[in-house]
Amino acid sequence: DAGVIQSPRHEVTEMGQEVTLRCKPISGHDYLFWYRQTMMRGLELLIYFNNNVPIDDSGMPEDRFSAKMPNASFSTLKIQPSEPRDSAVYFCASSLPDSTDTQYFGPGTRLTVL
Amino acid sequence: RKEVEQDPGPFNVPEGATVAFNCTYSNSASQSFFWYRQDCRKEPKLLMSVYSSGNEDGRFTAQLNRASQYISLLIRDSKLSDSATYLCVVNRVGTASKLTFGTGTRLQVTL
Numbered sequence: 001d002a003g004v005i006q007s008p009r010h011e012v013t014e015m016g017q018e019v020t021l022r023c024k025p026i027s028g029h030d031y032l033f034w035y036r037q038t039m040m041r042g043l044e045l046l047i048y049f050n051n052n053v054p055i056d057d058s059g060m061p062e063d064r065f066s067a068k069m070p071n072a073s074f075s076t077l078k079i080q081p082s083e084p085r086d087s088a089v090y091f092c093a094s095s096l097p098d099s100t101d102t103q104y105f106g107p108g109t110r111l112t113v114l
Numbered sequence: 115r116k117e118v119e120q121d122p123g124p125f126n127v128p129e130g131a132t133v134a135f136n137c138t139y140s141n142s143a144s145q146s147f148f149w150y151r152q153d154c155r156k157e158p159k160l161l162m163s164v165y166s167s168g169n170e171d172g173r174f175t176a177q178l179n180r181a182s183q184y185i186s187l188l189i190r191d192s193k194l195s196d197s198a199t200y201l202c203v204v205n206r207v208g209t210a211s212k213l214t215f216g217t218g219t220r221l222q223v224t225l
Contacts, residue, residue, distance in 0.1 A: 031211060042217035043158065043201070056212065091157055100211040101146050105157035 002026070004106035006092050012112045018080040021109045023092030024073055031100050033093040034067055034077050037108075043091070049075065050097075082113045115140050118216035120202050126222045131192050135219045137185045137202030146205040147178055149187050152218065153198045161187075161200070192223045 005024040013019055025032045033048040047057040052069045060067070064083070069075040079086055089110050093103040120137045127133045139147075147164035162169065164176040164185050175188040185202055202216035 033211075043215040045212060045214075048211060050211070095211075101148065101163070101205060101213065102160055103213065105159065107157055 004092055004094055004104055006090075006106035006109050008109060009107060010110045010112075012114065013082055014114050015083055016081040017113075018078065019082045019086075019111060019113075021077040021090050021092075021111070023075045023077070023106060025075070025092070025094030026104055027073070028096070029094035029104070030072075030097045031095045031103075032069060032075050033095075033103060034075070035091040035093065035105075037089045037091060038087075046077070079111075082111075084113045087111055087113050116216075117141060117206075117214045118202055118204050120216040120219045122217060122219060124220040124222050126224060127192050129192055129194060129223055129225055131223075132188065132190045133192055133221060134186055134188045135200055135202075135221075137187075137216055137219075139183050139185070139202075139204045139214075141204070141206075142180075142183060144204045144206070147185050148203040148213070149174075149176055149185075150201040150203055150215070151198045152201055158201055158215070189221075192221075194223050194225070197221055197223045 007022045034046040035043050037043045046059045047067045049069045067077045089108045091105050091108045093105045095103045118139050149161040150158040151161040152158040162171050164178045168177040173190045177186045199218040199220045201218045204214050206212040
């Protein structure tokens with residue numbers, strides 16, 4: 001079975017541009033999580049969804065960040081406008097409803113904002 | 115104070131050595147504990163859960179000390195393939211869905 005799929009794997013953009021990261025969770029997983037990882041702050045939870053509904057977005061750094069999950073097999077994380085401090089690796093993860101402690105991560109999107 | 119704290123390392127050990135990592139957490143009401151492993155430029159993957167009674171999986175042993183609020187991971191007979199960053203993970207009180215990750219301890223096993 002395919003794992004969590006993320007695209008693009010690498011993104012280089014200029015400050016002020018819009019960036020859209022995509023994620024396809026494992027089929028049958030009801031929970032989807034977006035994380036950001038930096039050297040200084042480690043892995044931080046940005047937002048998570050249950051059955052396509054955002055449950056907790058308290059980790060979203062500011063209004064420039066938004067996330068959607070229009071259906072069970074697709075989610076996006078958008079940054080508009082992007083800033084250099086947004087440079088990080090963004091991971092998407094999914095889990096089963098009765099096992100949310102076990103999260104399966106995608107390969108990540110390495111974002112560089114110049 | 116960070117919710118989960120780990121020594122970043124790196125721990126450089128020869129193949130065959132035994133190495134131990136500790137992790138402390140700040141919220142005494144935390145309920146679930148885990149070790150995840152992250153290889154360089156890869157995604158984190160669950161290594162093992164940590165139970166109050168301690169648990170072992172092959173060369174790996176995890177233990178929890180609730181009184182002192184720390185978690186440990188012991189790796190025996192280290193292999194080159196054990197080289198990675200080990201992330202200590204704690205669930206947040208109130209919801210099992212939200213995991214808090216430590217910044218990780220890097221292990222480098224050498225010949």
